[in-house]
Amino acid sequence: MEKIINGKEISKKIKEEIKKEVGGFPSKPSLVVIQVGNDEASNIYINTKKKACIEVGIKVYHLKYNENVAEEFLIEKIKKLNNDQKIDGILLQLPLPQNLNATKIIKHIDPSKDVDGLTSANIGKLMNNSNGLIPCTPLGIMELLKAYDVKIEGKHVVIVGRSTLIGKPLISLFLNNNATITICHSKTKNLSEYTKQADILVVAVGKKHLINRNMIKEGVIIIDVGINRVANKLYGDVDFSNVLDKVSLITPVPGGVGPMTVTMLLKNVVNCYKKRHHSE
Numbered sequence: 001m002e003k004i005i006n007g008k009e010i011s012k013k014i015k016e017e018i019k020k021e022v023g024g025f026p027s028k029p030s031l032v033v034i035q036v037g038n039d040e041a042s043n044i045y046i047n048t049k050k051k052a053c054i055e056v057g058i059k060v061y062h063l064k065y066n067e068n069v070a071e072e073f074l075i076e077k078i079k080k081l082n083n084d085q086k087i088d089g090i091l092l093q094l095p096l097p098q099n100l101n102a103t104k105i106i107k108h109i110d111p112s113k114d115v116d117g118l119t120s121a122n123i124g125k126l127m128n129n130s131n132g133l134i135p136c137t138p139l140g141i142m143e144l145l146k147a148y149d150v151k152i153e154g155k156h157v158v159i160v161g162r163s164t165l166i167g168k169p170l171i172s173l174f175l176n177n178n179a180t181i182t183i184c185h186s187k188t189k190n191l192s193e194y195t196k197q198a199d200i201l202v203v204a205v206g207k208k209h210l211i212n213r214n215m216i217k218e219g220v221i222i223i224d225v226g227i228n229r230v231a232n233k234l235y236g237d238v239d240f241s242n243v244l245d246k247v248s249l250i251t252p253v254p255g256g257v258g259p260m261t262v263t264m265l266l267k268n269v270v271n272c273y274k275k276r277h278h279s280e
């Protein structure tokens, strides 16, 4: 059986389904991406997101502000977008420059337009296992596992990294699927003691090749979320070639989780559109 999870292929299939569905809508769903500053990685991610939106028929507006923009200005802008009937989704591209407080700004996004699933209302819904918007990367990971028919119930899932964007939402997603969860972070002592126990190991840290073959058990499924750019080449948090013969499934970097993140954004925008138009 093929061991390498093909995120590109699965994401292509889902995008085709989305495109077909959007083609049947009476109007185009729309997304606003708010960018502050000129972070190089953000520029790349936003371009990828814009391209994907256009590909499936989603209208995308890119608002780019100088890094000296005031927090109050961004909050007012968000409030206007919340009330704009033409807008279905609002995405604040992270990270923000250090002078701005992302949590404070995100709080003002209408939860029904919060395509990144980062407002407290959506985080709460995820914890309650009720129908809210789920952050794109964790949602993409669950879709990948589904596509490869991975049974989650009863598995021991070890997550390395506890960010609001990835690690924390994954706790609820796996728990809602009846897994047993261990979550590790920078203060965890003897990391390999935990990673070795994993049936499914998710690594979202941002440290090239943090995980090697001595830290995993035979037959583990590895989801490598890390993106580490070194000399213009991308690496994951897992030493891919070093672990390959020991795993039963693994996501490559690039071409694993990354493409799914963008595709789940499209899915979230379409869900926002459907909910708004259904309730009108």
Ligand SMILES: NC(=O)c1ccc[n+]([C@@H]2O[C@H](COP(=O)([O-])OP(=O)(O)OC[C@H]3O[C@@H](n4cnc5c(N)ncnc54)[C@H](OP(=O)(O)O)[C@@H]3O)[C@@H](O)[C@H]2O)c1
Pocket: 137, 160, 161, 162, 163, 164, 165, 166, 167, 184, 185, 186, 187, 188, 191, 204, 205, 206, 207, 225, 226, 227, 228, 257, 258, 259, 261
């Ligand atoms: N593939 C995709 O689509 C996608 C999307 C988003 C992000 N990413 C990538 O995923 C990675 C993580 O992103 P993020 O936004 O979650 O990063 P983040 O906010 O910096 O969080 C990193 C997490 O890793 C933990 N950590 C740091 N060093 C560690 C160590 N030595 N051992 C164990 N845990 C350690 C941190 O612990 P503390 O909490 O204790 O500090 C933190 O919880 C990055 O490489 C990012 O580029 C990929």
